[in-house]
Amino acid sequence: xxxxxxxxxxxxxxxxxxxxxxxxxxxxxxxxxxxxxxxxxxxxxxxxxxxxxxxxxxxxxxxxxxxxxxxxxxxxxxxxxxxxxxxxxxxxxxxxxxxxxxxxxxxxxxxxxxxxxxxxxxxxxxxxxxxxxxxxxxxxxxxxxxxxxxxxxxxxxxxxxxxxxxxxxxxxxxxxxxxxxxxxxxxxxxxxxxxxxxxxxxxxxxxxxxxxxxxxxxxxxxxxxxxxxxxxxxxxxxxxxxxxxxxxxxxxxxxxxxxxxxxxxxxxxxxxxxxxxxxxxxxxxxxxxxxxxxxxxxxxxxxxxxxxxxxxxxxxxxxxxxxxxxxxxxxxxxxxxxxxxxxxxxxxxxxxxxxxxxxxxxxxxxxxxxxxxxxxxxxxxxxxxxxxxxxxxxxxxxxxxxxxxxxxxxxxxxxxxxxxxxxxxxxxxxxxxxxxxxxxxxxxxxxxxxxxxxxxxxxxxxxxxxxxxxxxxxxxxxxxxxx
Amino acid sequence: xxxxxxxxxxxxxxxxxxxxxxxxxxxxxxxxxxxxxxxxxxxxxxxxxxxxxxxxxxxxxxxxxxxxxxxxxxxxxxxxxxxxxxxxxxxxxxxxxxxxxxxxxxxxxxxxxxxxxxxxxxxxxxxxxxxxxxxxxxxxxxxxxxxxxxxxxxxxxxxxxxxxxxxxxxxxxxxxxxxxxxxxxxxxxxxxxxxxxxxxxxxxxxxxxxxxxxxxxxxxxxxxxxxxxxxxxxxxxxxxxxxxxxxxxxx
Numbered sequence: 001x002x003x004x005x006x007x008x009x010x011x012x013x014x015x016x017x018x019x020x021x022x023x024x025x026x027x028x029x030x031x032x033x034x035x036x037x038x039x040x041x042x043x044x045x046x047x048x049x050x051x052x053x054x055x056x057x058x059x060x061x062x063x064x065x066x067x068x069x070x071x072x073x074x075x076x077x078x079x080x081x082x083x084x085x086x087x088x089x090x091x092x093x094x095x096x097x098x099x100x101x102x103x104x105x106x107x108x109x110x111x112x113x114x115x116x117x118x119x120x121x122x123x124x125x126x127x128x129x130x131x132x133x134x135x136x137x138x139x140x141x142x143x144x145x146x147x148x149x150x151x152x153x154x155x156x157x158x159x160x161x162x163x164x165x166x167x168x169x170x171x172x173x174x175x176x177x178x179x180x181x182x183x184x185x186x187x188x189x190x191x192x193x194x195x196x197x198x199x200x201x202x203x204x205x206x207x208x209x210x211x212x213x214x215x216x217x218x219x220x221x222x223x224x225x226x227x228x229x230x231x232x233x234x235x236x237x238x239x240x241x242x243x244x245x246x247x248x249x250x251x252x253x254x255x256x257x258x259x260x261x262x263x264x265x266x267x268x269x270x271x272x273x274x275x276x277x278x279x280x281x282x283x284x285x286x287x288x289x290x291x292x293x294x295x296x297x298x299x300x301x302x303x304x305x306x307x308x309x310x311x312x313x314x315x316x317x318x319x320x321x322x323x324x325x326x327x328x329x330x331x332x333x334x335x336x337x338x339x340x341x342x343x344x345x346x347x348x349x350x351x352x353x354x355x356x357x358x359x360x361x362x363x364x365x366x367x368x369x370x371x372x373x374x375x376x377x378x379x380x381x382x383x384x385x386x387x388x389x390x391x392x393x394x395x396x397x398x399x400x401x402x403x404x405x406x407x408x409x410x411x412x413x414x415x416x417x418x419x420x421x422x423x424x425x426x427x428x429x430x431x432x433x434x435x436x437x438x439x440x441x442x443x444x445x446x447x448x449x450x451x452x453x454x455x456x457x458x459x460x461x462x463x464x465x466x467x468x469x470x471x472x473x474x475x476x477x478x479x480x481x482x483x
Numbered sequence: 484x485x486x487x488x489x490x491x492x493x494x495x496x497x498x499x500x501x502x503x504x505x506x507x508x509x510x511x512x513x514x515x516x517x518x519x520x521x522x523x524x525x526x527x528x529x530x531x532x533x534x535x536x537x538x539x540x541x542x543x544x545x546x547x548x549x550x551x552x553x554x555x556x557x558x559x560x561x562x563x564x565x566x567x568x569x570x571x572x573x574x575x576x577x578x579x580x581x582x583x584x585x586x587x588x589x590x591x592x593x594x595x596x597x598x599x600x601x602x603x604x605x606x607x608x609x610x611x612x613x614x615x616x617x618x619x620x621x622x623x624x625x626x627x628x629x630x631x632x633x634x635x636x637x638x639x640x641x642x643x644x645x646x647x648x649x650x651x652x653x654x655x656x657x658x659x660x661x662x663x664x665x666x667x668x669x670x671x672x673x674x675x676x677x678x679x680x681x682x683x684x685x686x687x688x689x690x691x692x693x694x695x696x697x698x699x700x701x702x703x704x705x706x707x708x709x710x711x712x713x714x715x716x717x718x719x720x721x722x723x724x725x726x727x728x729x730x731x732x733x734x
Contacts, residue, residue, distance in 0.1 A: 453576025
């Protein structure tokens with residue numbers, strides 16, 4: 001029964017697959033020092049930034065693309081990618097009237113209103129948004145409101161211009177360009193991204209959000225995000241992403257760095273919905289991302305929550321280095337793969353400080369012909385006394401053509417550590433489905449219910465607006481995947 | 484006639500379990516189906532509910548004028564057929580309330596009705612919880628997850644009360660219930676009884692029928708209804724065991 005439906009499986013509709021017809025300002029294809037100089041010049045960067053890029057590029061040339069992940073794909077041709085694409089006109093936008101109407105339509109379709117009507121009418125929206133389309137940040141909202149509290153929330157490019165001391169101090173301090181192949185590549189060619197600094201003692205009054213959109217064909221997206229929470233600061237940060245449906249594979253290689261000082265907390269939530277490719281596995285985004293935070297000082301906390309439903313291939317391990325004593329790292333993840341998607345995702349919790357705690361809750365869902373791997377490292381360093389970790393990795397299989405894999409690595413160098421690991425694998429039960437149907441709930445809705453129930457612990461961690469979106473996304477991504 | 488089963492044959496994995504069932508049920512009636520292990524009682528409830536493991540090889544089932552066997556399991560439910568499961572299924576992470584709200588609104592959508600207003604839903608929830616003396620906390624817990632055997636059965640009757648079906652099939656609802664739970668479950672069923680609905684009580688023992696008094700008792704044996712009578716038949720069975728039936732039909 002399940003097999004029959006699997007056989008005639010229809011891939012769910014990807015509703016963000018449209019292309020916006022706006023003129024773009026592109027760099028020529030290919031990667032060399034000239035391209036890097038071109039990007040740096042386009043962005044009017046200071047010399048130190050260019051030097052950083054060139055160092056990273058030279059280092060990248062010495063590296064080989066990693067192949068330890070449990071994924072297989074045709075490696076991208078790095079000379080066949082456009083490394084810079086900016087929607088035209090590339091002028092400073094002062095008001096919405098100056099924004100290309102096509103661009104505004106795009107945002108409307110994406111369901112994000114950058115029109116600050118609500119604020120104008122006295123109703124304050126609770127989310128400030130930075131939008132990155134292809135290579136550049138197009139619009140950041142609520143900047144003024146935030147700056148009253150001393151919060152800096154702007155595009156990365158702007159931060160390089162306006163706050164070079166902060167960028168110099170923190171950029172690369174968590175993910176150095178030597179970290180890995182894609183981090184080195186990103187460090188050389190990144191074009192924009194978001195920058196956020198929360199000063200001492202400030203709780204950011206609204207959710208900050210970056211919306212990433214790949215639009216132009218043949219381009220790669222290489223953005224960088226840097227979030228710094230100073231002492232006693234707090235921020236909740238959201239990230240969303242979509243891309244058009246294209247037959248080609250497009251590369252997305254981002255770097256996200258988070259730094260928390262004493263007593264600070266950063267909550268980072270992602271709903272990743274890059275185009276996953278069609279039902280035969282053609283096209284889709286290669287999502288090779290390095291995300292890491294460091295709890296630099298005592299009593300700080302970093303929490304990653306991710307709902308991953310998109311991308312053809314995902315390679316992503318949002319991690320926390322628990323350096324400060326009593327610091328806390330959390331990772332809550334739902335990774336859903338359908339059709340021919342492949343995901344190798346998990347986290348690293350590196351315990352260095354005393355009394356540090358980490359929690360890992362990973363929920364994998366595999367359907368179709370997909371492969372879904374959890375890969376996680378828990379390392380308790382010598383001297384990290386009384387460290388605690390709890391890991392729970394659950395896998396849910398739909399049908400009999402998909403795979404779920406778990407690769408937990410545990411390294412303990414301190415005897416006082418307590419590390420717990422639980423793992424389960426289950427199949428969505430015919431009995432559960434029949435029970436739902438007997439109550440009048442059809443197959444699709446039943447799967448949505450069961451899957452959302454399974455992911456509840458993670459979805460509960462998302463901010464309200466995101467949780468609702470994520471629930472819908474999970475149901476839509478599984479349409480037609482099980483009988 | 485609400486339900487009319489004619490010469491129903493059904494098999495699983497090539498093995499015939501139901502060998503020509505005939506049964507007619509009118510609105511307002513309670514029918515008990517009794518029989519020894521392996522006689523086909525649960526198969527009958529599964530076939531009526533539309534479990535796909537079973538293959539109907541012969542016969543017909545008309546439910547409120549519709550060919551039941553042509554309907555999908557969810558459409559049978561939407562038409563008003565309810566099965567209280569012998570072994571209720573757990574759905575982790577899905578609250579009873581959310582589950583029931585989804586079910587009610589799916590059924591309403593099928594009938595071309597708007598989703599139920601939140602306040603009406605909550606009012607119904609409160610009222611029906613009382614009916615089966617279900618702890619309010621259970622309504623907010625995940626469907627059947629971590630419920631005791633008795634709680635699961637009570638939850639089935641609670642769902643039945645919420646969905647207000649036209650025909651309810653209670654599949655060995657008494658199994659695993661202590662006497663207090665039995666009384667509560669049966670009390671709930673009795674309160675839900677009306678001139679417009681009907682109930683099929685499938686059971687091993689006469690005990691449940693002390694509380695839910697049937698209008699008609701059928702004895703199922705080897706895939707066929709071999710004897711039909713009044714509620715006294717259940718008592719006779721209790722007294723003499725199933726052997727006397729076997730003797731009577733010369734099995």
